[in-house]
Amino acid sequence: MHETHFGSPRSRVDGPLKVTGAAPYAGEFTAPDLAHGYVVSSAIAKGRITRIDTKDALAVPGVVQVFTHENRPRTAFRSNAYQDEVAPPGKPFRALYDETIVYSGQPVALVVAEDFEIARYAASLVRVTYEAEAHETDLEKVQAKAYVPPVKRQGISPPPKPRGDSEAAFGASPVTVEAGYRIAVEHHNPMEPHATTVVWEGDERITVHDKIQGAQNSQSYITAVFGLPQKDVRVVSPFIGGAFGSGLRPQYQLFLAVMAALELKRSVRVVLTRDQMFTMGYRPDGLQNVALGANQDATLQSIRHDLIANTSTFEDYQEATVNWSAMLYHCDNVTTTHKLAKTDLYTPADMRAPGAPTGLFAMESAMDELAHKLGVDPVTLRLRNYADIDESTNKYHTSKELRAAYQLGAERFGWSKRNPKPRSMKEGRELIGWGMASGAWEAQMAQTSARATLTADGRLEVACATADVGTGTYTILTQIAADALGLPMEKVTTKLGDSSLPKSPVEGGSWTAASAGSAVELACHKVRETLFKSARGLDHSPLANADIERVTFHGERIALVSDSSRFVTLADALKAAGVEKIEAEETASPSKLTQMRYNSFTHSAVFVEVRVDEELGQVRVTRIVDAVAAGRIINPKTARSQIMGGVVFGIGMALHEESMPDHNLGRFMNHNLAEYHVPVNADVHDIEVIFVEEHDTLTSPLGVKGLGEIGIVGTAAAIANAVFHATGKRIRELPITIDKVIGTAEAA
Amino acid sequence: MNRFSYARPGSVAEAVREVAAPASKVLAGGTNLVDLMKYNVERPAHLVDVTRLPGLKAIEETGEGGLRIGALVTNTALAYDPRVQERYPLLSSTILAGATAQLRNAATTGGNLLQRTRCYYFYDAATPCNKRVPGSGCPAIGGVNRIHAILGTSEQCIATHPSDMAVAMAALEAVIRVSGPGGERDIPIAEFHRLPGDTPERDTNLGADEIIVSVELPAPRFATNYTYLKLRDRLSYAFALVSVAAALDMDGGTVREARIALGGVAHKPWRVPEAEALLKGVVPERGAFSLVADRILEGAQGFGGNSFKIDLAHRAILRALSQAAAGTPQSQTDKRIQ
Amino acid sequence: MADLDLPSRQGFAPDAALPTGLPGEIPLTITINGERRDLHVRPWTTLLDLLREDLHLYGTKKGCDHGQCGACTVLVDGQRINSCLSLAVSRDGCEVTTIEGLAAPDGALHPMQQAFIEHDAFQCGYCTPGQICSAVGLVKEGHAHSAEEIREGMSGNLCRCGAYTNIVDAIGDMLAQETSQEAAK
Known part of the structure; x- marks a missing residue:
């Protein structure tokens, strides 16, 4: 295929919409009959509502209705109807289901009013009386009751079986x-708060x-919970103001907005406040312990990584945290537990x-301690200790250029100039630290x-239900489609974020890049075939005896590879086809055979410089080089941004982010x-982002591995290692906050 | 926000009459009041919009060599005023260490002094708080208190005053002019903010029927040896964990007079004149600074999460005094600490 | 620009509902993106909600509603402020410029908008209108001359996607252009 766009830096096709404010997000769709919902949140962590008084709220002019568990319309009875596509095992939380309170901040009422400010004011007048029960939000207090989750979460690998005898080898x-390691609870906090606008289309259609x-995840959730036929529920979300995992599962504002719209038979919008963004999923708390044993020649003899993570009382949330320690290095004796x-x-929730950044913070810190x-x-x-195969599963890697990532990253960073001795590098009052860590992601x-x-006008539309967050x-997708048919990107329209479009997880x-990208390419190739047949069938076609393998689609022409002067324009081919449009829908699936024999990961090597004012505890991250091996890069411009964004997330994890629970109240207190x-x-x-050349024919037909996560992985560990190198602490x-830097942490 | 009536008086006298209404609140830049109204923490019955009052947006010479700053002068206008930059660079630098350009463009001099605490519990109407609901308790004691006070606390309240600007004004001994039904009166800044004691609901000694009209800065003396050092949880757009405004009036190689005010550690900008006096006639060096810091922090008490502030404040005082003595004030854009 | 064929979010003409002049509403004359508006608002309506909910200028974003994120940044009388913390009534007589008012009447993007696209200074786009309004304000203020000063001056606009270094590059470009134009004069 002639690649004009694939692999080249391209500005975002949605850029003009975004820089002009014209891109519409969920809470910005409207309707003439729109009412606004405002959520009332629980003040206690556990217990029950004994009384909920909505009289004063209902008396406010402009208030339409106040929904509570007492007047909630009937929804699905069985809790598994609330289970969405990515739900962990358990019974999902059901808003306004009954009087039971299971966490602080739980929605207990929805005030619906003619405008937002009326709803907010009336919400302050809803009086809730609780009977509180003793709660426990402190993981340290419940760790003795830790258990191996009986039901595994779909799509999440449990810790691999132990290999060798890590205890004896240690x-x-x-x-x-x-040592033990811990990361504060973090909340996703995308810039756009969670929001749902339900437009009432009449006749029970929304x-x-x-x-x-x-x-489609929201669509199937709505149809299951409210018993609506799929044809009556269309979910359209063309733009998402960031999510980072918080938008994987339908959040409670979706339930509340749909419930109110169906009940009131009018359009309803519910937007959560920033404070309420702390009343949903978060990166879990976890007590990690890592033990490493090595010979003097620096070969690993034993790895043990244990984790106790918190979950709710109603679901067993699981993520692959310790698994990375079992696959990243060559070692014969490994035990991991979760x-x-x-x-x-x-x-x-997935964040x-x-x-990965959690487990690898512990593992890569421990590796630094060992070094x-x-x-x-x-x-x-x-x-x-480089691992050529994934020893945790005994599978080959589809590709693994981590070695090159270490090398290129170190070179670019100037790692060879590092004085290995902690506290040895200084400029002015600041201690300088250089640290590094590895990263991996599936x-x-x-x-x-x-x-x-x-279509007959020569424009191509590609469509998939997936989202661009x-x-x-x-x-x-526009680049892939344009290349497939030899079109300029301006002639391609990509449609996403609509449940009526072809199916996507x-x-x-x-x-997403590997999956939706492959699907788009397949569908475009189908269109190519039809078009080619039509071009070949033209009277005196210059392509008369050609084979589709011997032509290129380029510059809006189909031409012979061997002689580009022999071509048919797309317009002529379309005209010859004599149809209004040529349409194809295709499904791309991963190869089961490949999956049986191979594992596929992206890798990174992160190098960090910090400057620490030791007396005052201030840490500045002044330089980061992230060398990433992630297969082929479709768009170096947006790819670089994605990695940088992940790195910034990692800086937040390392130095700033912390949801602070008050265990007396069972509530996160810094919820803003x-x-x-x-x-x-x-x-x-x-x-600085470096993409290491990596050839991968097995992960996806495009040779693409994906970039959304790898940027954050390894960053926090590299920063912590740099802080050690700077200070010896x-x-x-x-997060590494001022108090910890000036505090009494273990010295070198 | 709760329902309230709205007035936009055209004169100070009219504004004073308006604020006499029960549960009235003065609206200026709105950056703190509107914030708190949305959280249901402030629930005024009557809002007095003073933004159009004539004469309160000017910065004028006082005649005694000082400057009079109108209550409605924005933080931006004050920080970038050439006279302030030249004669009171400590104040300019301090303001620029606070908040963001957007907030400083709206926030006013008077409003900044009346900023309320950032205590998590004060802000969260679902929790008890003696400052918000007297008698309901103080969950910050024994709870999450990373940002709380170590000096001048009471059993009722351990909140801090969040302003940066007020810390510099405390060091510069600004005087706040207020207007009430009985006319105008002056309140030295040291007496303006209160300690929580048994009445944490009262932040200041401003009467309920008074409004701030101006802040007067005495003739400048600290334009050379000064600094504002702010330590926080990220490098910008965060409230101070500890901040220090330090100003030295030098007489050759010795200190003629020292001013040291701390932010982020108490219910008001914290000054200990007796500690400052220890530097009088002394050659500025770390040994002397350490004694001063010890004295300033005498009686400091931590509550667990904020106990590190005692040590941090000590270190910050030393560094700030070093910066001031060297005449190398902390840059508010270059985050490397001098 | 590729046509994304979006469903309209303008469900109805917002102007039809305004001004209402209901009891308790206060007259407000405000110029928005060059257009004078005579409105009636309730005293508790913020400038942000007026723009978004009453005038359907959804380009100005609500990220926190408390002055903690900068997504709602607009220019009032040329100065950048957080529109979420400003009551609309208190802005009587003011001139407001929102993201919708930056491009030329013919749709040509403002140079800052163009620079953001060139430098890929955004991802999800939700903080972007606020970033751009803030950046325009910053350039006008004239206090930022170095990358460090841009970083500090733009710290009132959170970007969770982490586009900060590209934002600084985009603004740096604009400042460099200004400087070279000044020099040319």
Whole structure:
């Protein structure tokens, strides 16, 4: 195929809509009969509502209705009807289901009014009386009750079976390190709060604009919960203001907005407040322990990584956290465990690279500790224990250019100039630290369908139900489609985020580029074939005896590879076909055979410079080089942005982000963006992204592996390792805040 | 927001009459009041919009060599006023360490002084708080108190005052002019903000029927040896964990007079004049600074999450005094600490 | 630009509902993107909600509603402010420019909008209108001359997608253009 666009930097096709404010997000669709819902949240963590008084709220002029568990319309009885596409095992939370309170911030009422400010005011007048029960939100207090989840979460690999005897090998190792690690609970906090606008179309039909990473996931949730036929529910969400996993599962505002719209037979919008963004999923709390044993020659002899993570009382949330420690390095004796303990909080949720930056913060910190103890360079330690196959499953890698990533990243960073001694590098008052870490994330492809439609005017439309949450999906699909038919990108329209479009799983896990991209390519190739047949069938066609393998689609022409002066224009071919449009829908599926024999991962090597004012505890991340091996890169421009975004997320994890629970109240207290700190512009300096050349024919037909997650993985560990190198202080609990830097953490 | 009536008086006298109405609140830049109204923390019955009052947007010479800053002068206008930059660079620098350009463009001098605490519990109407609902309790004590006070606390309240600007004004001994039914009166800034004691619901000594009309800065003396050092959880757009405004009036190689005010540690900008006096006639060096810091932090008490602030404040005082003595004030854009 | 064929979010003409002059409403004259509007608003309506809900100018975003994120940044009398913390009534007589008012009447993008596209200074796009309005305000203020000063000056606009370095590059380009134009004069 002639690739004009694939592999070349291209500006986002949705750019003009976004920079002019014309791109519509879920809470911005409207209707003449729109009413506004405002959620009332529970003040207690556990217990029951004994009384809920809505009289004063209902008396406010402009209030339409107040929904509570007492007047909630009938919805599905069985809890499994509420189970969405990516739900963990358990019984999903059901808003306004009954008087029971299972977490602080749980929605207890929805006030619907003619305008937003009336709804907000009336919500303040809803009086809720509770009977509180003792709650426990502190993971440390419940860790003794930790259990191995009896039902595994679909799509999440449990920790691999132990190999060798890690305990004996640890005992026999001349050099060992062992420590506990922890990362504060983090909330996703996409810039757009969760929102749903339900447009009442009459006759029990609704169009739903939901902040969701998969329109079809919301659609099937609505049809199951409210017993509606699929044809009466269309979910249209063309733009998502960031999600990072918070939009994988339908959130409670979707349920509330649909419930109110169906009951009131009018359009309803429910937008959560920023504070309420802390009343849904989060990156779980986890107590991690890593023990490594090595010989003096820096070969790993034993790896043990244990995790106790929190979950809710009603679902067993699981993510692959410890698994990375079992696959990243060559080692004969490995044990990893993952247990859960129930807390009176909402269920955790997938958050950008769920499990990987968490588990690898612990593992890659421990590797740094081991390197220091062995007196070897951290990169050398990793190279000496390089794994050529995934030893945790005994499968081959589809491709693995991590070695090149270490090498290129180190080169670009200037790693060879590093003085290995902690506290040895200084400029002015600041100690300088250089640290590094490895990253890995699964490269997956999921079964996805797409449609391509070429119309008589020479325009191509490609369509898929998946979402673009800022990842650049609109742009890369446009590039793929334009290349397939030799069109300029301006002649291609990509449609996404609509449940009526060809089937796609939720957008997430870094699988969308490989999956939707392959589906689009297949559908376009089908259109090519039809078009080619038509071109070949023309009277005196210059392509008369040609084979489709011997022609190129380029510059709106179909030409012979051997002689580009022999061509048929697309317009002529279309005209010859004599149809209004040529349409094809195709489904791309991963190869089962490949999956049986291979594992596929993206990898990264992250190099970080920090500057630490030791006396005052201030840490500045001044330079990051992230070398990423992720197969072929469709659009270097948007790809670089995606990695940088992941790195910034990693800076937040390392230095800033922390949802602070008050265990007396069972409630996160810093539930706003003033006190939950995400990095601001001043926190981010030079970030250099290197894409390592990696040839992969097995992960997906496109050779693409996906980029959404890998940027965050390894970043926090590299920063923590750099802080150690600067100060000689090993900080094993993130975020690394001023108090920890000036505090009494273990010195070198 | 709750329902309220709205007035837009055309004169200070009219504004004073309007604020006499029960449960009235003054609206200026709105950056804190509107925020709190949305959280249902402030519930005014009557809103007095003073943004159009004439004469309160000017910065004028006082005659005694000082400047009089109208209550409605925005943080931006104040920070970038050439006279302020030249004669009170500490104030300019301090303002620029706070909030963001957007907030500083709206926030006013008077409003900044009346900013309310950022205590998590005060902001969360679903939890108890003695400042918000007197007598309901203080869950910050024994709860999440990373950002809370270490000095001047009471059993009722351990909240801090969040302003940066007020810290510099405390160091510069600004005087706040207020207008009430009985006319105008002056309140030195040291007496303007209160400690929580048994009445944490009262932040300041401004009467319920008074409004701030101006802030007067005495003749400048600290334009060379000064700094504002702010330590926070990210490099911008965060409230201070600890901040220090330090100003030295030098007489050759020794200190003629020192001013040190702390932010983020108490219910008001924290000054200890006796500690400052320890520097009088002294050659500025770390040994002397350490004694000063010890004195300033005498009686400091941590509550677990914020206990690190005692040590941090000590270190910050030393560094700020070093910066001031060296005449190398902290840049508010270059985040490397001098 | 590729046509994304979007469903309209303009369900009805917003102007039809305004001004209402209901009891308790206060007259407000405000110029928005060059167009003078005579409206009636309730005193508790914020400038942000007026723009979005009453005038259907949804380009200005609500990210936190409390001045903690900058997504609602607009220019009022040329200065950038958080429209979420401003009551509409208190802006009587003001001139407001929103993201919808930056492009030329013929649709030609403002140079800052173009620079954001060139530098890929956004991903999900939700903070973008606020970033761009803020950036236009920053350039006008004239206090930022270095990358460091741009970073500090833009710290009032959170971007969760992490496009910060591209945002700084986009604004740096604009400042460089300004400087070279000044020099040319």
